[in-house]
Amino acid sequence: MKYKVMYDNGSRLRVRSGQWAFTKKEGYGLASLLLEQDFIHEVYTSHRNGSITIYYDESSQNKQKIFKFLNKITIRDLFEAEPTQIQVSKEISDDFYLKISKMIFKRFLGRIFLPLPVKNVLTYYRAIKYLWEGLDSLTDFRMDVALLDGAAVAGALWQGEYASASSMMFLLSISDALEDYTIQKAKSNLKDSLALNIDTVWVVGEDGEETQISAMDIEKGDKIKVHMGDVIPVDGKVIEGEAMVNEASMTGEPLAVHKRNGKTVHAGTVVEEGNIIVETYSINKETRLNKIIDLIENSEELKADTQSKAEKLADSIVPYSFLATALTYLFTRNASKALSVLMVDFSCAIKLTTPLSIISAMSEASDNRMMVKGGKFLENYANADTIVFDKTGTLTNATPKVVDVIPMSRRYKRDEILRMSACIEEHFAHSIATAIVKQAEMEGLKHEEDHSEVEYIVAHGIVTEYDGKRAVIGSKHFLFDDEKVKVTKTQQKKLDKVEKEHSVVYLAINGKLEGVICIDDPVREEAKYVIEELKELGIENVIMLTGDSESGAKAGAKALGITEYRSQVLPEDKSRIVEELKADGKTVIMVGDGINDSPALAAADVSVSMKHSSDIAREVADISLLSDDLYDLVTLRKLSTGMLDKINTNYRNIVAVNGSLLVLGVFGVIPPTTSSMIHNLSTMLFGAMSTKSVLKDNDFNKGIEVEAIEVADSS
Structure with a gap:
């Protein structure tokens, strides 16, 4: 080349x-x-x-x-x-900037080089679109912006105000382009979040051997092995194994569905537990997920409520504009004064500045490594008064460590408790299991497969047979409530002490408690300061949800300055708590990262996933943080509230300027040409102000805060 x-x-x-x-x-x-x-x-x-x-x-x-x-x-x-979706997103932006540049360039050249008669003919030609849309509204008895725009253009042409009509249509065309761009970008972001980011899959051959191949090379009829926690890459039928599959991305239902032989599964859904082999019958664009993505192209649900309200507000002003125009002509009998009123179109500026503000905010979010699936989610984040945190992996680093191993009987010694626990836990990739396995490796406690096939019960624990005996390991609720493991008075005394200081994993053999492993997961250094600042930014309620014991949860909440927390919370409890908060009139942000958090993420008014979240958490979440900095939650709050402040400021300025133009036009102080010129210039100015960075002024403040934190820590 x-x-x-x-x-x-x-x-x-x-x-x-x-x-x-x-x-x-x-x-x-x-x-x-x-x-x-x-x-x-x-x-x-x-x-x-x-x-x-x-x-x-x-x-x-x-x-x-x-x-x-x-x-x-x-x-x-x-x-x-x-x-790729990244390329599609960039092309949408490039095409938009090219389109706007062409519009401005053509208008600039036309005004300089085209003869006046030719410009007037082109003005009539461009007016056909607005006149036709206005007539369409009129015949359907709709008093909307299209009717006002058509009437204003017609009035300007009738009075021979070709320059005013041309300027008005130019600004309206930019407004339409901006609205199209806003919707396309929101759709692109949502499609990106739904797209399958799978590079390789495991294919099972006729001999039962598993081979890793590129996801692009999957063919119909291939047998794909899907493991726990993985995204299913194809539409197909289960031919071996059983699994609980979360289909939230497909159906919106947060609870997992049991899948066994003969059941259909779809691309984009996630295996919460179990392993299955799927025979492929639809791939790539033929999958149901991609058909849903195609339907997104026709969706209007991605507009921010603020943008929809802006359009409704613009429509609601229309009757008053016509009434003011009619009254002006009735009392003055002066068509020029009436036209001055008609030419002052509030809706033009409102429709232009609102999508611009939203585009600008979403672009800033992207620049700060935060992916927002639509403008309405930024608005919900700004209006929220309650934030709910999952503890592990969100307020902590999700790197728990074993701090103690305590035998609870004379049958097994400390090292044997740790060795057995590591042997069972090594099959699962959650953070506590990793901590136990790592501790055993550090102590040189090698283990062999002395157990049968293990069964993982989400958010509870593991059941298996170890050396011919039933072994269970997991949470207190799982062992003592579900498995009915008995505890002696002596054991209970030991438990009362360790449960006050640590999170605990319990191991029982044949229904008897044999040992506990004490786990600590230190909170993030910045978490306390982030929570304090969120409160200063208007978040009234900060709630921590955790599966930890009451004592562990209390200690974590105290370290973070959180006054409200819930301990020993199950996945279904998290979503129920979120629903209860919403029922009490709260607007709820849910922040989580795990498979267990997905029901609560789906239930919240707006949900946020962390950088290292599970596939399903990223799919369900409305906003995804692409960096591992918890301070991004503060940045996001400042950005979202700044976006709404900017929109509201625009409303006030638009009403003030255009209201003044109306009064000046009615009293004949300014002619229609001047009124139109000031209106158009002010609209362009408001549009330019709408693209101003919200976070630029906050960068310096954030630097001061970070330095203050470092000084406080060092002291």
């Missing part, structure tokens, strides 16, 4: 190969080839000029590898591919 380096700053490289180097779809294929390199993060191609933009880990060695790769590319290596 022949190319010329156009830009090179060490981590971003742009080369150009010329207009006919590759087609649009071949550009996607070229990008996918480059993205196979671990050090390359993003690739964007443009078929218009053969441009390839590459973002990579900065090093001269990596740059040389890129050049070497590009030098080897031939026409035979090019192939057509589909774009």
